[in-house]
Each structure stands twice: as C-alpha cells, then as structure tokens.
Amino acid sequence: MRNCHSKTITKAVFPIAGLGTRFLPVTKASPKEMLPIVDKPLIQYAVEEAYAAGIRQMIFVTGRTKRAIEDHFDAAHELESMLEYEQKQQLLDSVRNVTPDDMHCVYVRQASALGLGHAILCAEKIVGDDDFAVILADDLMMGETPVMQQMIDQYQQQQGSIVAVQDVPRSQTNLYGIVSGNESQGALLKINQIVEKPLPSDAPGTLAVVGRYILSASIFDELKKQQPGIHGEIQLTDGIASLLKKEDVFSYRFNGRRYDCGSKIGYLQAVVDLASCHPEVGESFNHWLANKVESPCTEVFKQKQVN
Numbered sequence: 001m002r003n004c005h006s007k008t009i010t011k012a013v014f015p016i017a018g019l020g021t022r023f024l025p026v027t028k029a030s031p032k033e034m035l036p037i038v039d040k041p042l043i044q045y046a047v048e049e050a051y052a053a054g055i056r057q058m059i060f061v062t063g064r065t066k067r068a069i070e071d072h073f074d075a076a077h078e079l080e081s082m083l084e085y086e087q088k089q090q091l092l093d094s095v096r097n098v099t100p101d102d103m104h105c106v107y108v109r110q111a112s113a114l115g116l117g118h119a120i121l122c123a124e125k126i127v128g129d130d131d132f133a134v135i136l137a138d139d140l141m142m143g144e145t146p147v148m149q150q151m152i153d154q155y156q157q158q159q160g161s162i163v164a165v166q167d168v169p170r171s172q173t174n175l176y177g178i179v180s181g182n183e184s185q186g187a188l189l190k191i192n193q194i195v196e197k198p199l200p201s202d203a204p205g206t207l208a209v210v211g212r213y214i215l216s217a218s219i220f221d222e223l224k225k226q227q228p229g230i231h232g233e234i235q236l237t238d239g240i241a242s243l244l245k246k247e248d249v250f251s252y253r254f255n256g257r258r259y260d261c262g263s264k265i266g267y268l269q270a271v272v273d274l275a276s277c278h279p280e281v282g283e284s285f286n287h288w289l290a291n292k293v294e295s296p297c298t299e300v301f302k303q304k305q306v307n
C-alpha cells in the first residue's frame, strides 16, 4: 500500500472531461469550464487558486470538446505580437498572466466520461506517489484566503486526505456526497462515513462534499477496486469510502463562498456578484442592475428564451 504523505502539495488534478449536460446546448462543442465570469473562464479561476496555494503542476483530465482549454493555457504568439505592436500593455499582461513561467501544464485524456473517480484514475501515472489536490472548476470558490490554500494549511497539520464541505439544507442531500464523523477539531472533522447522494431521510448528516480535495495517492488503489455503477461510472465518493477504512480522511468547512457554476442559477449568481465588483464595469453594471430590479423580465426576451 502506498502511503507516503509529502509535506507540500505540488500537483493539482482538474477533471474537466464531464459532458456538462445541464448547460446544453452551449456545451455541445465547447467546454463548460470555459464559460466566462465576465472576462475570465471558470478554469482560469481554478488554476489561479491552485497557483496561489503554491501548486505549480496542473494536470488536466480532458475529453472531446475540451481543446479550447489547452489553447487557453498555451502561448498565443500572434495575439501577443499584435497587442505589443499596438501597445495595449494591460491586455497583453492579461493574456501572458494566464500561464506564469514557472507553471507546468499536463494533459491526459479520459476517452469516455465514466465518472469523477475514473477521471482521477486517468491521472495516476502523472501524479505518481505524491499526495495531490483535486479542483472541480465548476465549483467557483471565493475566500479571503484562497480555499485551496486553507486546505493545504490544514493538510500540513494533519497529513491526511481532506475534502472541503459545506452545510446544505437536508432537502438537498440527494445532490451531494454527504459525510459524517464524531471527532471534530474546529472546522475539521474526522470522517467515519461518506455516502453518495443519499435521500434526505437516509442522509447521515447535512455536510456536503464540494469541489476541493487533497487526496492521498492511496486513493488510486481504492478507485481501481470500485465496481462501475449503472452507467459504467466510477464514483470518487466510493473510493473515499474505501480509503477511510485504511487512513484518516477529514472534512474541512472552508471559509468563503461557493458558487455551483455547474448549475445555471449558481453560474448566474457568480456572474452578477463578480460583475458587481469588476474594476472596469462594476460601477455601471451596478447602476444598470438597480434599475433592472424594478422591471425584471421583458416580454420579448421571455419569448426568445422559450426554445
């Protein structure tokens, strides 16, 4: 069994091979993770969060329709030359800052969307024996201290796997992995049970797993043992359930706000909140929004949205 906890986390896995069906038709040929929050795509927020936490190797588990993500993190020589020639320094910086020189991107394909657990298993050879971070870009997290940094701070004290959690209404437990445990230390809880999407009546609690993890490399062996479910999917939750029988796994209530950008309503909330604070358009957007609230939906737009 592999169990060599390293003191720092240097690798993050970004599973981005899901089909994004809740956003069809926009996700038919374009990645959900490239949906913009004003002028920056979701995946860039996720990578910036990892980078701010000291992580330098970014491992993307990609699939069909995801090539735009590789282009986004690649150099864009023609565009950069043009911006340089036109002396548009701010725009040039915004393009160059996407990929700092000391950041290393690696891509691995998940040929079929066989579940989050399977996607993570696709990164095994690149991750190797190191403990690693997992970031789901469609959970946009805003914290005064970046959420992955908060988790690494916890990891350095506990040296065990850690999953980020938030309290949800009991009526929503069927949308999440739900954890329970009894040894808590502040925001940390030692987990003794994790269940995938339980009915509210069966849920062992209301602490829901959200899209940030630090995992021991032993998770790969546990994922390999999982039987695929009805759609051939391998669930990360089942791998974690198996892992916690052998090693400590903690949940961590992060400080900050989560936007579920895999859902339309969460995505729209993120756009509005971040547009309101945007240095370039925030003021005029807030002015427009204040008037808009008085007449929320125009009839002609209502008709256009029907199909």
Ligand code: UTP
Pocket: 015, 016, 017, 018, 019, 020, 021, 022, 023, 032, 061, 110, 112, 113, 114, 115, 116, 118, 119, 136, 137, 138, 262
């Ligand atoms: P989701 O279930 O939220 O994403 O998976 P989805 O499947 O893309 O979206 P919907 O539900 O059809 O609208 C959570 C994360 O796991 C990744 C997704 O890309 C997303 O970041 N994932 C999921 C994979 O990489 N591979 C999979 O087989 C499944």
